[in-house]
Amino acid sequence: MSPRRRHLLLAPAALALPARLRAQGTWPSRPVRVIVPYAASGGTDILARALGEALRPTLPQPFVVENRAGAAGVVGSEAVARAEPDGHTLLVVVSTHVMNRYHLPSMPYDAVRDFTPIAMLTRNTMVLVAGANQPFDSLRAMIDYAKRNPGRVGTGSTEALSSFIGQELARRAGVDMPDVAYRSGGQLMNDIVAGHLPTGWTSTVSAAPHMQTGRVRILAVSTAQRSAFFPDVPTAAEQGVAEFDLSGWVAMLAPPRMDPALAASIGATVQRVFDDAAFQQRLVALGVERDFRPAPALLEAMQRDDRIWAAAAQAGHIRSQQ
Template sequence: MRMLRRTMLAVPALLSWPVHAQAPWPSRPVRIVVPYAAGGGTDILARAIGEALRGSLPQPVVVENRAGAAGVIGTEVVVRAEPDGHTLLAVVSTHVMNRYHLASIPYDPIRDVTPIAMLTRNTMVLVAGVTQPFADFRAMIDHARRNPAAVGTGSTEALSSFIGQEVARRANAQMPDIQYRSGGQLMNDIVAGHLPTGWTSTASAMPHIQTGRVRVLAASTATRTPFFPDVPTIAEAGIPEFELAGWVALLGPKGMSDALTARIHGAVAGAFADPALRQRFTALGIEPDLRDGTALRAQMEREDRLWAAAAAAGTIQRQN
């Protein structure tokens, strides 16, 4: 009788287990939303990672570009998705900065997402076409001072815009910010000579260097980028204590479980360990910097405090 009672008590639990158990990941194709136009550094990175993941996952990985509003349109798609790991977001660090730069955004960039992995350090470089009347950073600044507003600076999001305008402010030069939807579009205008200079990622710049039609004038980081070791940093080129860099991260919707987040991070870590992918990163001008979701959240919160202080000081201007 006691055994029968135990069996009867166990039956409801056994019957309910499949209903409440979490479905395996991935059970259908995984979509990585890139909230920028195709051809830029983040798009290139997401596609390289997506291809590397296909060999280890039972479902395909699809990269989808949803450009517009400085990344807000694509990000909102992911924020509103089910937190089941099948809709992810590859986004740059201005995801955090946007709340201080844009007039408004329909989500909280930290509370409404699940950090999964920091993917890369995003060194920004200043590029110019070889037909421009300057061959290095100092000559560019001199030319901009002699010709106010003649040297426009292309940007693709809030960080590159901020870097360009901060360089101009510290150099006491008028260099209008010219906004683009992607690094690919910016680089096309640099090559064609339509845009004097632009700030973009090493990944966006790298494919154009071999053409001989583009120069890299400076790097935004405290140390030189290994992809252009002969290119000085902004500090070396004459603006002391200048250091700004971005990153690319993988996020999911709010509410993803710790187990699911760890599973996805583990898949990405496995792809990063592949020598073939690391060689491809080098060829593409991508600097891997893999960190887990906890470290990514800490970085996002730290930068949120930085940009809040910059906005309070008036060094970030909110768009109307």
């Protein structure tokens, strides 16, 4: 075979390969928008900004966090679902991203199929917080007070998971605790501190900055094990609510149809930050539970959650908003 003939046969593959490599090698070629579909100052926003700061020295372009709150995270998530899959628009969401289809009357996307999984970042243990001026200092005391005062102990939430946890606790305890919706954990905590809200379920990240003020108590954690950040706080199960074990996660997603090699490259870049000892110390200081898992494990977790929430909705434990 002549050299010229060999060149012509190899040309298509030779042209395709450099294009794919260029797509990865030049990423990011401009600032990366990291959309957090919740209000500023909440736990997810704090984590995303910490990650962006940690990535800045290692990348030629910055990660710019953009808060696009609305409709329980749907507004910002829909923007990412419609974005170009070139790696310059990413999404950081909590696990209610999957739960929303059973909580909201309609959805403009499929939470699993219409996104490219990048990585699970952290575990999202929820804590039940109350102001120090409230007439109860434990979960048991709160339940007793709520039984004597039906409907007067509202419980704040910021999205579908914390709302479900609050209402599931009330259902199991046999009390009426109206759900009070907030746009972010920061806003919820401000009202807890000010005494405007009796109790609320929020992340350890949102609660941690307020624990040194003496104006906030944590009454319980949502998981079967105590939190390493608040080891003295008993679980709900320890306080009489049997088998109570609910938590979420925070993950990074990308637009659909992203090149698998580019998605893997972004995931590996993020993993290097999460494997760094200094960043892990930063997470501990923020009250964040590191739980990094690559894309296949994230997809598995999303599919598992979808099955769990479908069963809960069928049992009537999740009611769709009208």
